[in-house]
Structure formats: C-alpha cells, structure tokens
Amino acid sequence: MIRANFTMKLDELDAGLIEKLKGLFKNDKLIEISVLDERDETDYLLSTPANRESILRSLDQLKSHDIISKTLNDLGV
Numbered sequence: 001m002i003r004a005n006f007t008m009k010l011d012e013l014d015a016g017l018i019e020k021l022k023g024l025f026k027n028d029k030l031i032e033i034s035v036l037d038e039r040d041e042t043d044y045l046l047s048t049p050a051n052r053e054s055i056l057r058s059l060d061q062l063k064s065h066d067i068i069s070k071t072l073n074d075l076g077v
Contacts, residue, residue, distance in 0.1 A: 002024060004021075
C-alpha cells in the first residue's frame with residue numbers, strides 16, 4: 001500500500017497534482033481523495049436557524065440551571 005498526503009491551499013491546486021498522482025500510482029489502481037474543510041465547528045453548528053435556536057436555548061437552560069437529569073434506569077438502559 002502506498003499512502004501519499006498532499007497539503008495545500010485551494011488556490012495552489014492545479015493539474016500538476018493529477019500528474020503527480022499518476023506518477024505515484026499504477027493506472028489500474030483506485031485512489032481516494034479526501035478534502036478537509038477547516039471550517040470552525042461552532043460556526044458550522046450555528047449556521048442554520050434551527051441549530052442556532054436549539055443551541056442558544058440549551059445554553060439559556062444551562063445558565064438558569066433548568067436541567068433535566070436522567071439515570072440509565074430512567075432511560076431503560
């Protein structure tokens with residue numbers, strides 16, 4: 001198994017990467033390309049109105065100590 005990692009910014013991506021991949025791997029082999037988006041998790045979770053409302057409501061409940069506690073027995077586990 002050959003593993004190669006390329007780390008670059010999107011504006012650095014060009015056809016040269018494809019040529020490098022072709023040089024590293026045989027033509028009949030499958031390759032996998034993964035893309036990592038470094039989006040901040042908090043921004044992502046707050047990106048939709050429904051998520052934002054739910055998270056903010058939960059934070060308000062936490063601040064006001066309006067917390068519901070359940071045991072495993074209560075949950076049937």
